[in-house]
Amino acid sequence: MMKYLIVFVSFLVSFNSWAEIYTPVTELHLDLDSDNQMDLVTIGDDGLQVQLSSTKEIIKSRRECWVPTDGNLSEYRKGKFELTDSGMRWGQSYKFAYEPETKRIRWIGYDSYAFGNAMHDGAYDFSMNLLTGKYHITSHVGWDDKTGNELTKSKSGKLKLKPIYIDDADACDKMNDVLKLTE
Numbered sequence: 001m002m003k004y005l006i007v008f009v010s011f012l013v014s015f016n017s018w019a020e021i022y023t024p025v026t027e028l029h030l031d032l033d034s035d036n037q038m039d040l041v042t043i044g045d046d047g048l049q050v051q052l053s054s055t056k057e058i059i060k061s062r063r064e065c066w067v068p069t070d071g072n073l074s075e076y077r078k079g080k081f082e083l084t085d086s087g088m089r090w091g092q093s094y095k096f097a098y099e100p101e102t103k104r105i106r107w108i109g110y111d112s113y114a115f116g117n118a119m120h121d122g123a124y125d126f127s128m129n130l131l132t133g134k135y136h137i138t139s140h141v142g143w144d145d146k147t148g149n150e151l152t153k154s155k156s157g158k159l160k161l162k163p164i165y166i167d168d169a170d171a172c173d174k175m176n177d178v179l180k181l182t183e
Contacts, residue, residue: 028073028081032098032105033157039098041081043071048083048166050097050105061166065175080108089115090114096166104165106130108177118141120150128178 017134018106037053048061076082097111108130116123124142136156144151164174 012101025072025074028075030075030079030081032079032081033103035098036081041073042071043083048096050098050166052103055103059167062169062172065166065172078101099165102163102165104167107171109165119143130161130164130178133161135159144160 008072009100024104026043028041030041031037031053032039032041032050033052033054034053039053040051042049046060047065050059051057052059071083071085074082074084076095080095083094083096085092090113091113093110094107095107096105098104099106109128110130111125113125113129114123120140124137125139126135126137128135134156135158136154138152140150141153142151143149161178162174164171168174
């Protein structure tokens with residue numbers, strides 16, 4: 001009987017540990033506007049929201065733009081934050097920064113990847129700097145029958161992009177236009 005109790009308790013402990021490791025971070029405190037006070041960034045069913053300490057104003061995204069299935073917020077550089085979302089064989093990352101001139105939160109970077117199916121059909125890596133307009137995409141195109149090596153194609157370029165802010169009325173449309181580059 002004691003053996004079964006130990007197995008059951010071990011199962012509960014391991015399940016609880018797994019749940020703690022994979023709990024998404026939906027709230028982040030960091031100094032976005034360089035006033036030496038913490039600002040609040042949250043992600044949830046209402047979308048992305050930023051409350052600046054300097055203005056007490058809440059900057060909200062349109063709900064349907066940045067609502068990930070299992071999103072995590074993190075500070076990736078001082079005063080900049082990242083929203084990541086991933087699944088079993090794919091992932092994406094949106095990078096944001098406070099723009100002092102406009103007092104708004106600007107979308108400044110995007111990275112995504114997909115492993116495709118077991119043969120890597122549909123696999124790709126994509127990265128774009130929305131400040132410079134530079135992007136790079138590498139996609140899987142097949143396998144070399146003689147060597148067994150993966151064949152890929154790469155494409156890099158530069159686009160002229162207008163700034164995209166999380167509270168733009170047409171932010172979702174602008175975002176979708178940028179994301180079409182991964183297709």
